[in-house]
Amino acid sequence: MQQRIAEIDYLKGVMIILVVMFHLVALDIAYPTVRMAVYTFHVPVFLIISGYLTNINKKPEDYGKSLLRLIVPYIVFESVYMVLLHSFGGGLNATLSIETLTLKDVAIRLLAYPVGAYWYLQVLIVCGIVYYLVFHFLKMANSSKFLLMSTIVYAIAYSVRHYEVVPIMAGSGFVWESVLFFLLGVLIRLSGIPFTKVFPASWFALIPLVILLSSRDHLFRGTLPGLFITLLIICFLLFAVRYIGNQGRSLLGYLGRNSLAIYVFSPLFVGASKFVEPFFRFDSTMICYAIVATFFSIIASLGCSYLSDRLRLTRWLFCSERIYY
Template sequence: MKHRIRQLDYLKSIFILLMVAFHLVYIGDKYPYAKQIVYTFHMSAFLILSGYLTNIQTDAGNFLKKQLWIFIPYACMETGYVIMSHILPVRESVSEITPTLLVYKIFVKPMGTYWYLHTLIICCTIYYCIFRHIHATTISRIILFGVCLFATSYFGGLMAFANTIYFLAGVIIRQSKLPFTHIFQASFLALVPIAMLCCFPDNLNRGTLAGITITYLAISTLLYIHRYLPEFIRQYFYFIGRNTLVILLFSPIFTILCKTFLPFLLFEPTGMLFMFTSVFFTTMGCLAMAWSMDKLHLSRFFFGKDTILSRQ
């Protein structure tokens, strides 16, 4: 995309903040049904946005360079996450660390939030290869892309097909040339069907038609809310939305540290004080890490660019 679409930055910020909030074990355990609802749409919507925003109008060298500089921080953080899961008493525990296990986790079945980057790299690469190097109608290439995603998911076992559907949806919207906000129209009325759907646990599955509908309605509802936010609040959301990569990469470091806050905040029984404190701490910590890497000139080695923290 040649210019940023502010509504999309806003949506990305909401989804990344929800990711942080419900990766707090205490909050996930205290509100399991709310976690099910959020998990139905937050990363699904992120994948739609990713498919829509992926730029294939570039030469192969630049495209591969961009994917490489997503892979490098992904591989580093996934390796750290696996090692941390071996050392710390976490739910996704790893009994022993071997080179084979690390390779498997990086290339086949990543742990934690990093599955998203793994899926993103694979989907983007297939998307680019088909739409840049196969001469056919747009419809034919979309069908071929869907077949390749299916094969990679079911026969290669590299991704969940339910996730790739959403990336494909984003690609279809992009190839249709229609503005994103024409497909996902802001609507207050979207609250009614989404509330009804979320009342039934069987609907809380991103791989079902109900899950797809919930994702669509969640985006429409959030776009409606965006209209009425004060400008200064919007600007904060836009800033976070421009920097979701560093939050996704570094958030596990800070969500683990947030456990130290819990004994001091248990006096507030709903857990909301802990959640808001932890989300703020995690978000600011991730942004501070990115800022520090820029100032220390480390971003060029980790992200392939002089600055990773986006201010505009």
């Protein structure tokens, strides 16, 4: 098993909290600018880390097994999520409700137009396949391989966007402005420079970060400022980690190790938490609701992953012996 990097687990822990919290529709309504800022960097950080950690130095059968650990949960949970959105409509997420859902619709969305948070898994699957095929089987310089890989995934992203088969809903993710962050992670890996050297811990990163975040025009991952925001937030968080104490680092590292399980299970609980939102109307800021709903969704997701391992469902849902760490 690949040795874990504590700093990366810490970053993943911070980002998975933000992913869960800002999938709450109530926060989107109450704090649209903050939501835009967080969406600029939270999943891009995950994509950079995923590109950096993807190990292509495996035999085809072993790499195929690692891909199945993404493909199977993507198919299962994206399908379940689509059925829930269709059955309960706006009750779960008004921005993603699906009026009609046929087997053809399910197949098309699974292949190209996922709805909700699971687009991240689709990006990992498609980029992972292209990455392995290009770098494992072709005989050319790494620079040429990287350019070829970038061209292929750009062509796929362009085709998905240009030849829109079904309406692209919020959350549909195989777009260039997302994919480029995975490619950035791959580029860092190819450089041979350790992750923490590429992103040096620095309080100074906070200054340009605040400047960039001050303009709504910068709050989009597809812009150059959006790219810099993502890079700067990594540098600043790696600096801030030294001030949160051992327990804080341990907790965030634990969440980071289990971030895949939280990412997969949490959309189901985030959607369900909307039904208890009326009980928090006493707090106009919606902060109490956000804290409780985020805590509930993360704990419930961790519980599901633990039970999945104990009941030996993980081998069917994730093609692995364990998902809880």
